[in-house]
Amino acid sequence: MKEHDEESFLIDKTLEDEYYKQRLLKINALRNMKIDPYPVESNFLDYISNIKNKFEENKLSETDETTVVGRLFSKRLHGKMSFADIIDFTGKIQIQLKKDILGEQYDFFKNYIDIGDFIQVSGNLFRTKTGEITVLVKTIKILSKALRALPEKWHGLKNVELRYRFRYLDLISNPKTRDIFVKRSKIISFIRKFFEERGFLEVETPMLHIIPGGASAKPFVTYHNVLEKNLFLRIAPELYLKRLLIGNFHKIFEINRSFRNEGVSVKHNPEFTMLEAYQAYSDLNDMMSLAEELLFYLCQNVLGTTDIVYQGKTYSFKPPLRRLDFDESIKEYVGLTEDQLKDKAFLQSFVKNLGCQFSEEWGLGKLKLEIFEHIVEKKIEEPTFVVGYPAEVSPLAKKDPLNPEKAHRFELIVAGREIGNAHSELNDPIYQKNMFLEQAKLKESGDEEAQSMDEDFIFALEHGMPPAGGLGLGIDRIVMLLTDSPSIRDVIFFPHLKPN
Incomplete structure (x- = not known):
């Protein structure tokens, strides 16, 4: 049977079972030979990439013995001499095995070591005639026996659904996937560094909420046995972070996991990672500058450029980014007039024709938001701050002092997707309570979000909260942009999928 048979072992149960049985027999044989297929001890000295670099830099010579540990990725058997490849997190190295050096261990390798097994080899480094750095093996030890086959060795998992469902195999066989998640880690690290350099304090807030709040979204519900009451998985940390502003914290941020009971798509996952940052004595314009600085900083430090290529299009994150009024965006991308945007009956008819959920209770602001989300957002390509969202759909933001129908709020749109949201935070407890009451009416009319x-929170707000700006950014979507990934599932290790 072929060691690598494309993805058939993940699909064809007959082949998989046969392969599994063969490996079980080998495990039993190893144990009969008093060889532990899962020993406690191993001798890790260094990563493969470091070992190769040391040899390149003459810090290791052909007379120095070294030890390599990793997963066996390929075998090329040739009578009394064979070659194989070992991989670890950092790369791959070739090993050469000779019968006259290894003796019985050579037959042990041929008969009992399979692709996918973790092994340890010791020997001397040398270069082959083609210049490839190789380990001439003197001793070999099995560290962990794999019972199932790996994906096809050269191309990895090609089926997208299987890549998400069997992410661990995707990581083994697709270097691009590993690179995405290494870059994701760097992005989060740089986000943390950016805020710490500017005097922000990282904080943690609860993930189980008594009341879902801080965003417009349908929550997940769970039950606490001791408290004998329903609790909700966090949809956003905003209301708890504002409590910290009330408690005299000045600059705070949280990199948090949030949960929203919404659809699964290329841009939505029920659980996701977001950043929220709050700064006392600041406003919407300060948050706009903060978002610009952060994205500029990430592009420079992660990619080395402020012009990124995403899905074949180039986007510049060099400040200042484009500003576009909310109402003007509907005029520009939908073609509606100023009079039409003020005509409730017209907007109701327009929204009904979009085929989306609809309620007679909705005001102009909610109707315009539906049009924006269904038509406009996907058409905005270059990084754009859409400002002046309707106050009606912005219950946590201050009103624009020049136009009370609008909120002091923006959303950052890039490549047709919302990346972030920001407010001049509402700190008037009376107005905040009235906004919550208006939201309650929407909920009663069927708006689950x-x-x-x-x-x-109102009680806390009544003790006084300083004027502040707040910024929320979707980290998963930022990672998508900086890794040129078309789907949010590409940048989440284990995305939620429909049952297999």
């Missing part, structure tokens, strides 16, 4: 009344 409307925010709930949070009396405890």
Whole structure:
């Protein structure tokens, strides 16, 4: 049987079972030979990439013995001399095995070591005639026996669904996938560094909420046995972070996991990672500058450029980014007029024709938001701050002092997707309570994403909160941009999928 048979072992149960049985027999044989297929001890000295670099730099010579540990990735058997490849997190190295050096261990390798097994080899480094750095093996030890086959060795998992469902195999066989997640780690590290350099304090807030709040979204519900009450998985940390502003913290941020009971798609995952940052004595314009600086900083430090290529198009993150008024965006991308945007009956008819959920209770702001989200957002390509969202759909933001129908709020749109949201934060407890009551009416009319009344937050707000700006950014979507990934599933290790 071929060691690598494309992805058939993940699909064809007959082949998989046969392969599994063969490996079980080998495990039993190893144990009969008093060889532990899962020993406790191993001798890790260094990563493969470091070992190769040391040899390149003459810090290791052909007379120095070294030890390599990793997963066997390929075998090329040739009578009394064979070659194989070992991989680890950092790369791959070739090993050469000779019968006259290894003796019985050579037959042990041929008969009992399979692709996918973790092994340890010791020997001397040398270069082959083609210049490839290789280990001439003197001793070999099995560290962990794999019972199932790996994907096809050269191309990895090609089926996208299987790549998401069997991410661990995708990581083994697709270097590009590993690179995405290494870059994701760097992005999060640089986000943390960016805020710490600017005097922000990283904090943690609860993930189980008594009342879902801080965003417009349908929550997941769970039950606490001791408290004998329903709790909700966090949809956003905003209301708890504002409590910290009330408690005299000045600059705070949280890199948090949030949960929203919404659809699964290329841009949505029920659980996701987001950044929220708050700064006292600042406003929407400060948050706009902060977002620009952060994205500029990430592009420079992660990619070395401020012009990124995403899905074949080039986007510049060099400040200042484009500003576009919310109403003007509907005029520009939908073609509606100023009079039409003020005509509730016209907007109701327009929204009904879009085929989306609809309620007679909706005001102009909610109707315009539906049009924006269904038509406009996907058409905005270059990085753009859409400012002046309707106050009606911005219950946590201050009103624009020049136009009370609008909120002091922006959303950052890039490549047709919302990347972030920011406010001049509402700190008037009376107005905040009225906004929550308006949201309650929307919820009663069938809007499952409307925010709930949070009396405890109102009580906290009544003790006084400084004027502040708040910024929320979707980290998964930022990673998508900086890794040129078309789907949010490409940048989440284990995305949620429909049952297999």
